[in-house]
Amino acid sequence: MKNFMLLIREDLALTSSRSEEEMQAEIDEYTRWVESLSAEDLYVAGDPLAPEGRLMTGEEVQSDGPFIESKEAVTGYILIKARDLDHAVELSRGCPVFRYGGQLEVRPVFSY
Template sequence: MKKFLILIREDLAAMNEMTPAQMEADISEYVKWKEGLEKENRHVMSDPLEGSGAMVYKNKVETDGPFIESKEAISGFFVFLAKDIDEAISIAKTCPIFKHEGLVELRPIMDF
């Protein structure tokens, strides 16, 4: 099995407009998805990300960079196991983000 990374991309402004009940339901969907990956022994790690951060360049640091101002941003990640990219794509398509018009970036993790 090979490791793959999913970066969850979504509209943070829309996320901030969710009611507490909507946010709880959204989180519950991700928890169920993660538990399904765990039952299949595919889940490696995952976490949500805060909206703040920094873009670090060699000679400067931006804390109000395009990742904060852009409409969509990375809100979380999952690392999971799949036999190949085709299986990883099939798994990625089951991510709860697609219920909210978001998208995922899927990347194989290089064996080093």
């Protein structure tokens, strides 16, 4: 098994406009999905990311937000185990982000 990073990308305007109940419903969906991955020993780690941040290039701060000229940002990550990229993509299809208008980037973790 190899590790794959799932980068959760969402529209910040949409995420900030959700009600408390809508946010809790989404959290509950993520919890169930992660529990299903854990039951198969495929979940490694994951967390939401705070909206504030800095984009840097060397010593220079390029942006005070998590994005440059974009309404979308990486709002979280999930690290999973999968046989290969196709398997990781298949496992990712169950991610709740798609029901909320977001995207998921699936990337293999490079190992030396």
